[in-house]
Amino acid sequence: xxxxxxxxxxxxxxxxxxxxxxxxxxxxxxxxxxxxxxxxxxxxxxxxxxxxxxxxxxxxxxxxxxxxxxxxxxxxxxxxxxxxxxxxxxxxxxxxxxxxxxxxxxxxxxxxxxxxxxxxxxxxxxxxxxxxxxxxxxxxxxxxxxxxxxxxxxxxxxxxxxxxxxxxxxxxxxxxxxxxxxxxxxxxxxxxxxxxxxxxxxxxxxxxxxxxxxxxxxxxxxxxxxxxxxxxxxxxxxxxxxxxxxxxxxxxxxxxxxxxxxxxxxxxxxxxxxxxxxxxxxxxxxxxxxxxxxxxxxxxxxxxx
Numbered sequence: 016x017x018x019x020x021x022x023x024x025x026x027x028x029x030x031x032x033x034x035x036x037x038x039x040x041x042x043x044x045x046x047x048x049x050x051x052x053x054x055x056x057x058x059x060x061x062x063x064x065x066x067x068x069x070x071x072x073x074x075x076x077x078x079x080x081x082x083x084x085x086x087x088x089x090x091x092x093x094x095x096x097x098x099x100x101x102x103x104x105x106x107x108x109x110x111x112x113x114x115x116x117x118x119x120x121x122x123x124x125x126x127x128x129x130x131x132x133x134x135x136x137x138x139x140x141x142x143x144x145x146x147x148x149x150x151x152x153x154x155x156x157x158x159x160x161x162x163x164x165x166x167x168x169x170x171x172x173x174x175x176x177x178x179x180x181x182x183x184x185x186x187x188x189x190x191x192x193x194x195x196x197x198x199x200x201x202x203x204x205x206x207x208x209x210x211x212x213x214x215x216x217x218x219x220x221x222x223x224x225x226x227x228x229x230x231x232x233x234x235x236x237x238x239x240x241x242x243x244x245x246x247x248x249x250x251x252x253x254x255x256x257x258x259x260x261x262x263x264x265x266x267x268x269x270x271x272x273x274x275x276x277x278x279x280x281x282x283x284x285x286x287x288x289x290x291x292x293x294x295x296x297x298x299x300x301x302x303x304x305x306x307x308x309x310x311x312x313x314x315x316x317x318x319x320x
Contacts, residue, residue: 074102075293081115081128084148084202085282088313089128092306096297103293116140119287125294127285141290142283145301146315149243149271149279150204153228155235156255160184163259169208171238174216179236191217192230192239200224204240207278224314232256242314243271243279271316282315 079089086109093105108124115127116137133142152168154160160183163171170176171189180186193215194201205211220230224245231237232255243266249256258266262277270276290298300306307317 073100073293073296076104076106077126077293077297078106078108078118078124079126079128079284080108080110080118080124081285082112082130082282083109084130085128088146088282088310088315089284089301091309091313092301093297095306095309096300100296103297105297115285119285122287125286126290126298129283129285131280133283133285137285140285140287142285143290143298143302144281144283144318145298145306146282146310146318147271147274147279148200148203148282148315149266149276150200150207150240151243151246151266151278152238152240152259152261153231153246153256154238154259155231156257157235158184158257160259161257162263165208165262168261172208172210172217173214187236190234190237191215192227192234192237193217193219194227194239195219195221200240200242203278203280228254228256243276244311244314244316268316272318 079093086107090107093107097103097105112127112129112131115124115129118124119127119140127140129142130148133140152163158179160179163182167176167182171182172191176182177189178186179189182189220226224241227239227241228245228249231239232249246256246258246266247268250258260266264270264276266276266278271279274281284298284301286294286298302318304317310317
């Protein structure tokens with residue numbers, strides 16, 4: 016239909032050769048508009064070689080420092096980015112969110128990793144949320160308890176409530192499972208309830224999320240906390256584990272993304288100025304769906320589902 020329309024217009028030209036030139040020019044314009052829009056929206060810098068072929072020019076060194084929570088994730092994303100662009104060298108160093116802020120401000124790194132909300136004094140920086148972190152409280156699937164208040168959770172972990180009957184359950188001693196490792200989930204969980212190690216009563220277990228979940232599934236009276244992503248996957252797989260809402264809100268991906276679920280936080284990359292060049296390319300890549308599988312692998316929630 017478009018071709019017939021263009022043919023009628025081209026009939027105004029006297030010569031056949033002019034018709035061909037006109038049609039070719041219009042077709043070329045349409046192609047350029049389409050592909051030009053595509054490349055502009057893709058967020059990736061492109062250049063054309065002499066043959067008109069697409070040619071990426073992404074190279075250089077990039078220093079990224081900050082959050083220990085984000086460090087393994089960004090290293091994994093960096094490895095994938097390097098496999099796509101071998102001329103890029105990334106140096107990812109841990110040290111905490113405070114270091115990420117400090118290094119970016121002092122020019123020691125181009126990108127900082129921050130696993131908390133920026134303070135008012137840090138609003139001069141540019142932040143880009145790439146994922147969110149949530150912690151779920153879990154009990155055994157066969158436990159009749161379906162909800163716990165914040166006070167009940169606090170009292171269970173500090174030894175003031177020792178029997179499930181005191182929390183609306185059966186007459187059975189509560190088995191509190193604690194994590195030996197002070198990882199991201201523990202940090203977020205402790206911060207929310209204002210816990211410290213000397214306040215807690217329970218059994219410390221050394222292991223990752225799967226070890227903790229196994230301890231709960233094999234003990235009908237156990238309670239613990241794990242990454243929300245891992246907890247959801249175990250529930251969907253039919254494991255004997257149940258997720259307890261916090262403040263009557265379940266830790267669904269959507270509630271974590273929107274921050275409606277209280278035990279959650281943003282994982283962000285920050286820069287001193289509006290990113291450009293290699294920094295922009297890497298941040299765009301971290302924001303793309305191409306890294307969702309890595310984000311899930313590290314038990315975080317992609318910013319966009």
